[in-house]
Amino acid sequence: MYNKRPVNFANVRGNAVLLGQQFVGEVLHKGCVAVDATAGNGYDTLYLANLVGISGKVYAFDVQQAALDVTARRLTQFGLDKNVQLIHDGHEKMDMYINTPVDAFIFNLGYLPGGDHDIITRSQTTTRALQIALELLKPGGRISLVVYTGHCGAGEESRAVEEMAAGLNPLVFGVLKVAFINKSVAAPFLIFIERVKKENESLAP
Numbered sequence: 001m002y003n004k005r006p007v008n009f010a011n012v013r014g015n016a017v018l019l020g021q022q023f024v025g026e027v028l029h030k031g032c033v034a035v036d037a038t039a040g041n042g043y044d045t046l047y048l049a050n051l052v053g054i055s056g057k058v059y060a061f062d063v064q065q066a067a068l069d070v071t072a073r074r075l076t077q078f079g080l081d082k083n084v085q086l087i088h089d090g091h092e093k094m095d096m097y098i099n100t101p102v103d104a105f106i107f108n109l110g111y112l113p114g115g116d117h118d119i120i121t122r123s124q125t126t127t128r129a130l131q132i133a134l135e136l137l138k139p140g141g142r143i144s145l146v147v148y149t150g151h152c153g154a155g156e157e158s159r160a161v162e163e164m165a166a167g168l169n170p171l172v173f174g175v176l177k178v179a180f181i182n183k184s185v186a187a188p189f190l191i192f193i194e195r196v197k198k199e200n201e202s203l204a205p
Contacts, residue, residue, distance in 0.1 A: 016188045017108065019178065020144035021047050023192050024104035027142050028052055032103040035136075036060040037091040037129055042071030044106045049080040052103075058084045059098055061091045091129035094136070101138040107145040109157060127160050134168070134193070143193040158189075165191050172196065 021044065028034060030053035036045040039062040048058045062068050068086045075081040087097055091107070109126060133143055145165075147158045165175050174196055179189040 016146045016190050020146050020190055023144045024106055024142045028104055031055040033057045034104045035102055037105055037107045039067050039071045042074040045071050046074055049084050054083050056083055061087045063090050090125055092125040095132045102136045103138055103141045105133045105143040109147050126157055127164050137195045139195050141195050145191040146188050148188045
């Protein structure tokens, strides 16, 4: 059985992925609905599946079948495959598969570690996916985006995501940017979003 160990700052300093998990993990419990918008090697999917339990639901998206195959094996290894739907499609099409409010989303942008570096997330599809996530997010729900900046195409995507997040209505969404200031300029940064109002509030400022 996969055991989620308590996470504290001493464990996560310098690790953007674990910080993102901690942020969304604080609002997840058994029976929740969560989305891994970029399944990759399955670590975020596994983390979410453990938190929401068999009574919850996790949707995991990836455009690469190889990523979903790795994720499926990881979930099966820990007996957490029953409550996860693996979807071979882009996250910009999430609304075609999800018709229920969501408690948390995790995005890890960039490319699949160990995979083809030419297959990357892109500004147009990522911002579309983020817009869908904002519309599906429950009051009190959270979105974590780990934004990588060192690969080709990352600059355009990171600027688009940051500008979109910065323009959200502060009466509806709390938005925080977390950046490592003593690491390489190419280090990833995080954007944390929490919905603080009801679903019928305007998304625009």
